[in-house]
Amino acid sequence: MWPLPTLKNEYVSLILNADTISCCWIKKESSSCSVLAQQTFDADIPTRSMINQKQIQRHLSGFLAHHALENAFISLGISGSAIVEAIVELPTLSPKTTDFKFPKLKKMIWDFRYLYPKDNGMFVYYICGVSREALFQYQLLAINLSLNLITITTERMALFALYHHLHAQTFRHTKLAQDLIINNNELDTFFTPETIKRLSFIPSELHSALKRDPALFAKHLGLFITGDLL
Amino acid sequence: MKPVNFIATLPAHEQHALQRWYHWSLCLVGFFLLSIFFIEWYQITTLSTAYKTHTNAQKKYAHLHNNQSYQSLVKEHESLQHQFDQAQSIGAHQASPLPYLNAIQCNLSKGAVLLESSFTHSECLITIQINVPAQALIFIKELLQHNLFSNLKLVSLEPGNSKQKNCFIAHIKGALKTQ
Numbered sequence: 001m002w003p004l005p006t007l008k009n010e011y012v013s014l015i016l017n018a019d020t021i022s023c024c025w026i027k028k029e030s031s032s033c034s035v036l037a038q039q040t041f042d043a044d045i046p047t048r049s050m051i052n053q054k055q056i057q058r059h060l061s062g063f064l065a066h067h068a069l070e071n072a073f074i075s076l077g078i079s080g081s082a083i084v085e086a087i088v089e090l091p092t093l094s095p096k097t098t099d100f101k102f103p104k105l106k107k108m109i110w111d112f113r114y115l116y117p118k119d120n121g122m123f124v125y126y127i128c129g130v131s132r133e134a135l136f137q138y139q140l141l142a143i144n145l146s147l148n149l150i151t152i153t154t155e156r157m158a159l160f161a162l163y164h165h166l167h168a169q170t171f172r173h174t175k176l177a178q179d180l181i182i183n184n185n186e187l188d189t190f191f192t193p194e195t196i197k198r199l200s201f202i203p204s205e206l207h208s209a210l211k212r213d214p215a216l217f218a219k220h221l222g223l224f225i226t227g228d229l230l
Numbered sequence: 231m232k233p234v235n236f237i238a239t240l241p242a243h244e245q246h247a248l249q250r251w252y253h254w255s256l257c258l259v260g261f262f263l264l265s266i267f268f269i270e271w272y273q274i275t276t277l278s279t280a281y282k283t284h285t286n287a288q289k290k291y292a293h294l295h296n297n298q299s300y301q302s303l304v305k306e307h308e309s310l311q312h313q314f315d316q317a318q319s320i321g322a323h324q325a326s327p328l329p330y331l332n333a334i335q336c337n338l339s340k341g342a343v344l345l346e347s348s349f350t351h352s353e354c355l356i357t358i359q360i361n362v363p364a365q366a367l368i369f370i371k372e373l374l375q376h377n378l379f380s381n382l383k384l385v386s387l388e389p390g391n392s393k394q395k396n397c398f399i400a401h402i403k404g405a406l407k408t409q
Binding site: 006007011073109111113114128130135139148149150151152153154157158160161164171225226227228 | 235236237
């Protein structure tokens with residue numbers, strides 16, 4: 001209704017890699033969510049600082065127009081050279097930003113999250129940052145396409161959010177530590193197609209894509225949860 | 231674990247809350263306006279009727295206000311009214327000469343003609359044409375009987391000019407009695 005656009009419980013998660021652009025339409029139900037459409041396009045992101053705006057615009061606007069999702073909430077997950085992310089150990093449980101000795105982060109928008117404690121008294125943190133120019137380009141992209149962009153985060157943060165959502169009340173940092181150590185600090189391989197199906201309804205036409213790349217669906221679901229939780 | 235977000239935006243649930251607030255506000259404002267409208271319906275209809283009457287009257291009498299003849303008529307009316315007032319005020323203070331003239335006219339004997347009569351506030355001068363001089367004396371006597379004149383005197387008696395042969399011109403002067 002004028003002047004506010006009509007809002008629906010529909011989310012579009014967008015994952016931008018160095019070589020792919022993946023869009024996913026997720027609808028929020030009363031107690032769960034449904035993946036209604038997912039599409040992956042080949043991307044060509046040539047340099048570290050510049051994104052191929054026209055290509056992303058073409059694919060994204062085509063996806064949104066095809067599914068009539070002009071007013072959907074958009075969550076953006078980024079990875080690759082535009083961001084800096086690392087898992088670091090610190091001897092304190094309540095660190096300050098100055099405790100992270102990363103010269104690269106000084107010129108970036110960045111944040112950190114506590115992951116788990118270690119046996120040797122150290123605490124493991126996940127830090128991630130994005131360059132200001134890359135962030136500006138993503139925001140410019142959202143303005144150009146009139147997107148209701150609510151989240152820009154990293155793919156790994158989306159997986160952490162999904163992991164947290166999966167365990168909900170039973171989430172423990174020690175369990176996260178075990179799972180991360182088993183998976184070499186990567187959650188890509190943690191989520192199986194069955195786990196994804198348990199978290200959301202996946203239509204039969206997307207089952208083959210889910211089996212082929214469950215991590216992609218996990219990232220989309222993670223982005224949806226990130227956007228819905230914030 | 232709160233997810234990292236690189237941008238500060240309005241979250242989805244806050245956007246929904248904002249929209250709910252907007253819709254409810256719109257509904258409440260609409261309801262409030264409708265309530266006021268129904269409560270004030272009588273006043274509104276009265277105002278509407280008065281406005282329509284006023285508009286119609288304005289349209290009907292617009293030519294009066296716009297036409298210059300209206301202004302000139304008003305000015306003429308005012309000047310006539312002023313003259314009428316002046317005449318009324320003068321008439322109230324002055325006696326009418328009509329009864330004097332009637333008396334003069336009635337008492338003129340046969341062959342006598344009133345040539346001129348002039349009246350001032352208290353005097354009169356009458357000029358008559360007569361056939362014989364005795365007619366002038368009879369005329370004066372008869373006028374004195376009317377109780378409108380006093381001290382009437384024959385001032386002069388002249389023979390008529392070349393056009394008025396065999397007649398005389400008599401000038402009679404006297405005082406007027408107030409009515």
